[in-house]
Amino acid sequence: MVQNKMTAPSNLSIKGKGENLVITSHHQEFSGFWIDFSHYLLENESFLQKAHIVLDTRDIPINSKEMFKVRDFLLEHQMTLVQINSTNTMTNITAGLLGIRLFDVNQASKSEQKLGSKSSDRAVILRKTIRSGTVIDESCDVIIMGDVNPGAVIRSDGSIIVWGKLQGEVHAGRSGNVKSLVCALELNTTNIILPGINRIREETRPGSQKLLTCLKIQLK
Amino acid sequence: MGAKVITVTSGKGGVGKTTTTANLAVALASQGKKVTCLDADIGLRNLDVVMGLENRIVYDIVDVVEGRCRLRQAMIRDKKFSELYLIPAAQTRDKSAIAPSDMIRICDDLRPEMDWIIIDSPAGIERGFKNAIAPADVIIVITNPEVSAVRDADRIIGIIEAEEKGPAHLIINRLNPSLVRKGDMLTADDVTNLLAVDLLGIVPEDENVVASTNRGQPIVLNDHSKAGQAFSNIALRLNGENVPLLNLDGREGIFKAIGRLIKDGGKS
Numbered sequence: 001m002v003q004n005k006m007t008a009p010s011n012l013s014i015k016g017k018g019e020n021l022v023i024t025s026h027h028q029e030f031s032g033f034w035i036d037f038s039h040y041l042l043e044n045e046s047f048l049q050k051a052h053i054v055l056d057t058r059d060i061p062i063n064s065k066e067m068f069k070v071r072d073f074l075l076e077h078q079m080t081l082v083q084i085n086s087t088n089t090m091t092n093i094t095a096g097l098l099g100i101r102l103f104d105v106n107q108a109s110k111s112e113q114k115l116g117s118k119s120s121d122r123a124v125i126l127r128k129t130i131r132s133g134t135v136i137d138e139s140c141d142v143i144i145m146g147d148v149n150p151g152a153v154i155r156s157d158g159s160i161i162v163w164g165k166l167q168g169e170v171h172a173g174r175s176g177n178v179k180s181l182v183c184a185l186e187l188n189t190t191n192i193i194l195p196g197i198n199r200i201r202e203e204t205r206p207g208s209q210k211l212l213t214c215l216k217i218q219l220k
Numbered sequence: 221m222g223a224k225v226i227t228v229t230s231g232k233g234g235v236g237k238t239t240t241t242a243n244l245a246v247a248l249a250s251q252g253k254k255v256t257c258l259d260a261d262i263g264l265r266n267l268d269v270v271m272g273l274e275n276r277i278v279y280d281i282v283d284v285v286e287g288r289c290r291l292r293q294a295m296i297r298d299k300k301f302s303e304l305y306l307i308p309a310a311q312t313r314d315k316s317a318i319a320p321s322d323m324i325r326i327c328d329d330l331r332p333e334m335d336w337i338i339i340d341s342p343a344g345i346e347r348g349f350k351n352a353i354a355p356a357d358v359i360i361v362i363t364n365p366e367v368s369a370v371r372d373a374d375r376i377i378g379i380i381e382a383e384e385k386g387p388a389h390l391i392i393n394r395l396n397p398s399l400v401r402k403g404d405m406l407t408a409d410d411v412t413n414l415l416a417v418d419l420l421g422i423v424p425e426d427e428n429v430v431a432s433t434n435r436g437q438p439i440v441l442n443d444h445s446k447a448g449q450a451f452s453n454i455a456l457r458l459n460g461e462n463v464p465l466l467n468l469d470g471r472e473g474i475f476k477a478i479g480r481l482i483k484d485g486g487k488s
Contacts, residue, residue, distance in 0.1 A: 044433060064382055064383070064384060065384065072320065072350075075347070075350070076319055076321070094382075098379070098382050098383075128381075129416050130378075131374045131375060131377055131378030131381070132371050132372075132374040132375040133374075133375040133378055133379075134377060134378055147414075147416070149372055150374075150375050151371055151374065151375060151413060205458075
């Protein structure tokens with residue numbers, strides 16, 4: 001359905017990959033990206049109808065309004081945004097909150113690996129309830145000041161600390177960091193994954209017995 | 221000033237969106253407001269049936285969007301309230317027939333003449349839902365006090381917040397106090413603690429709702445129904461009045477019991 005190369009503005013690279021069309025931006029900020037991106041799609045609208053778009057926005061910071069603009073624009077022109085590849089934290093969090101699939105960290109580029117190597121120095125703090133369907137995916141520690149509701153997924157190469165109720169799925173120390181831990185004021189999650197441990201809790205109905213509030217690997 | 225647009229949504233199907241839309245519309249109209257309901261569930265329309273207007277449909281919302289009729293031609297006046305209108309959905313099309321921008325345009329056309337516009341959203345989080353919330357000033361999320369409905373409501377609220385259309389308001393529908401007492405149903409507190417949004421009202425389970433739906437007479441018109449009273453109170457709250465939640469416990473307070481005993485004792 002999609003050709004491998006299409007004529008595009010100089011700051012956009014277009015490439016077919018399987019069933020998806022990967023659009024890579026070489027812009028520094030959203031406004032420049034949006035002008036080239038929207039013009040390109042409008043000019044090729046009839047050809048790109050029903051295309052599945054993967055956007056590689058690199059380090060462009062994209063807030064929620066801007067991300068809606070992109071997604072709704074694609075929707076109105078009968079295209080689907082299937083994935084966002086980004087090294088920018090704000091963009092990744094926004095995409096996670098919208099339920100848009102993020103780039104798989106296991107296939108990280110060199111620049112992302114550099115970020116990951118310093119993950120112990122960094123932490124993302126979210127002051128909100130993480131709702132069902134939201135995916136938070138970070139290379140650094142994640143601190144949530146709020147609840148993590150059932151159906152939410154938190155993934156981190158570092159630790160996950162929840163100053164509230166943890167009822168969603170968590171995967172800490174994803175890249176094998178045995179120093180990572182999972183903490184919560186109230187731990188009632190369906191699935192905890194730590195290096196070497198994978199525990200699925202079968203009974204998570206309200207009022208069911210609480211687990212320990214802090215899990216970590218103890219090295220002898 | 222222009223109408224406020226309310227979208228009634230839920231995520232999960234069958235929790236009472238259409239029933240709530242119809243009852244809120246009738247309640248607001250009975251309180252003297254000018255109201256238009258919009259059925260955004262294209263392909264699976266029901267709002268016309270619940271309001272008893274299914275035999276009066278000539279044009280629908282897709283006809284308006286595609287230019288086959290004017291907006292006023294698609295507006296069906298209610299049988300009881302002259303300032304209550306319905307714009308029905310199309311039954312033979314699907315959600316892709318209209319876009320969010322069409323919904324915004326229709327609501328903008330209606331705003332100068334109405335006090336309230338209430339949109340009945342379809343279930344799900346796809347195109348139909350996006351169409352329904354596009355023009356919303358206020359979003360009401362309906363849930364039942366059960367785990368699966370609350371899970372879906374949470375998902376919907378997350379999307380609403382992410383789209384900066386919040387804060388959402390919550391109505392807990394079909395609460396059954398006897399099941400709650402037995403521990404077989406979530407309490408209102410269980411639901412509000414998880415969803416963490418403003419509670420607009422609680423509507424109790426009422427077996428009369430089914431019959432009223434089948435007759436096309438919203439339950440709010442039944443003065444003896446607690447569910448009807450709950451919908452009336454919710455409409456008052458939407459208009460800014462401070463109305464306490466109904467006592468749905470089903471058990472009498474001690475003073476009421478003493479009063480009843482005195483009254484019964486006086487009779488004998």
